[in-house]
Amino acid sequence: MMIRSGDAVLHVRDEGPRGSPVVLFANSLGTDLRVFDALFARLPRDLRVVRYDKRGHGLSDLTPGPYTIDMLSDDAIAICEALDLRDVTFVGLSIGGLIAQSFAIKRPDLTRALVLMDTAAKIGTAETWGERIAALSGGGIASISDSILSRWFAPAFLAGPEASQWRNMLERTPLEGYIACCEALAAADLTDGCARINCPAIAIAGALDGATPPALVAETARLCNAAFHVIEDAGHLPCVEKPDAVAALITDFLKKGSHD
């Protein structure tokens, strides 16, 4: 389905029984909602799982940049309002985790719990994102996809045939949407707001994550009192590489700490 948020129409997938606990997923830079396919397949069937392509990605509209995390979390709020979702457990991957933090800071009334996956209150610096934007403007996403993929995945996964679908997804992301999200990342620092989050939360990091290393994710977990978990033999996208381990953590959290 498609849902309007301001000047964009967003591609949303809403699955599972109505009236069940709601889990909302926000994707990372250079991916679309399919990044959660393997994880979704392993979650309990008695959840209402809502996924969407953030603007500038997947089948959602490409609106002019720069974007901000505030604008991107307004999109998540618009989806919740359109679908009348409440008591949301928000699972955010990387930039999706910044969106989830911003959502929880702005709308604690909608937030049941957070799962912060390979993310932080601040990712990179204005300088490192500026360098990436300059490289992208010169050569496009394919010119830097090898280095991005080396942070996304452990070497063994990267060497196998499964990795090519993620390279294709990354390289087929609209360049303008990708850059607009890099601009949002360059400006984002949720350190102060994150410390005010007081809902139940867990943080997850791939042990080999080269983009948001475990120590950085652990620091954000400490800020918002989240339990911290490391997934062995995984990089920045553990929901792709180790979906069984991630599904087990989220299922346990939903049973024990998140929904009653």
Ligand SMILES: O=C(O)CC1=CCC(=O)O1
């Ligand atoms: O592209 C990367 O290096 C990893 C990443 C940072 C923010 C995000 O969403 O992905």
